[in-house]
Amino acid sequence: MIDGLANYAGRDSDRAWLTDFLAPYPREYALAKIAGTRKIEYVANYRAVVARMKSQPRYPMRFMQMNPDRSQKQGQPGRGTERDLTDRGF
Secondary structure, eight states: OGGGSOOOTTHHHHHHHHHHHHTTSOTTOSOOOOOHHHHHHHHHHHHHHHHHHHTSTTHHHHHHHHOSOGGGGSOOTTSOOTGGGSOTTO
């Protein structure tokens, strides 16, 4: 996520913190339970990291590009499909 955003104050330290925090967990873990000092570290840092990312102009677009809920990209009853939302042909 961070790599898809423009450079911002604290970006490198946010990336380093996230990399270090996630390092003990295998990539295939969808969720991991954290406790003890890891939980304290998470509570102390994660909100600030996310707040800095969310304050970036490209955050909403980048979030949707990475959105694991693919139902948002498929046609839904009463809504157009992704292809219908392009300006192709105009």
